[in-house]
Amino acid sequence: MPIIRDEAKRKEIVDLLTTAYWMEIETVQNYIANSVNLDGVRAEEIKKSLAADVTEELGHAQQFAQRVKTLYGKVPGSRDFKPSQPFLQPPADTTDVAAVIKGVIQAEQGAIDHYMKIIKVTAEADPVTADMVTTILADEEGHMRMFEGFLKEYEKK
């Protein structure tokens, strides 16, 4: 007996969760790179913050993967990966901390938008997914708010 009886709905949810999984994986890649590449005194706090977020985003990826499995989906391998964060590539100028902060804000906003959509789609059909994604959404809102604060300081100087 399937967990979600409406097969089209189940497939829609698995696809949304798979997209979320890839978003988290790509965020991990770019947060690692940016947490290492940046140079300068002003970069240190940003690097520390990004390095800490890597662990959280990886945890999110694992939760999305587990939910895909529970809903009878299959977690894809790297061959299916398609990048979608041109805005979060390490800047040519390794002291351009503001560019990284803006990229992080865009990535977090993208995650927030996608997770809001998942919550909307699953609210009635799949409350367990809605609940899980609501908790993850709270993390992303915290990340975004923090980086908006960093940007405020950077634009003042």
Ligand SMILES: [Fe+2]
């Ligand atoms: Fe995340």
Ligand SMILES: [Fe+2]
């Ligand atoms: Fe995040």
